[in-house]
Amino acid sequence: MLKCFFWLAITVTTVYAVAHQASTLRTLKQLEWKNRVLIVLSKQPAVLFEKLIKDHSIAINERDLVLFVIDRTSQMVSNYSGEIDASLLGSLESKLPDGNAAFALIGKDGGLKYYGNQLDIVEVFNEIDRMPMRRWELTEHSNR
Secondary structure (H helix, E strand, O other), rough: OHHHHHHHHHHHHHHHHHHHHHHHHHHHHHOOOOOOOEEEEEEOOOOHHHHHHHHHHHHHHOOOOEEEEEEEOEEEEEEEOEEEEOHHHHHHHHHHOOOOOOEEEEEEOOOOOEEOOOOHHHOOOHHHHHHHHHHHHHHHOOOO
16 A cells, blocks of 8 residues: 555656646747747836736737747746746847847747837737738638
8 A cells, every 4th residue: 555655656746747847938949839929128127018918918819929028137027827947038039030129029830920129019910910820720710
């Protein structure tokens, strides 16, 4: 009986560790084919974007969009639901196409789709809605 309890404890611990590790975001590759990604480098404190994320949460969720807002002090705000590994921060900044870009939109395929110097979230939504994959998603959703 004690031996059975011991193996049960090891199994539960292992399952928990694997599940916990899987939910920690270490690379953007983990989001490919599931989410679009918007990376924003802000001159303002990142926490100011929490309101933007909340105000547009329906549109963000409908478009499978994960946002990462990074400010000058390397503070980050995101709508990602799991844990984010600290090493991801540096790789996010490297995704911007040039040193002057303030934001970059990455498609579900992992490719750069749209970037610019002035973030207009509605224009980002419009850009997503023009994507072939998004059009297909809308068609599939309307057929249900």
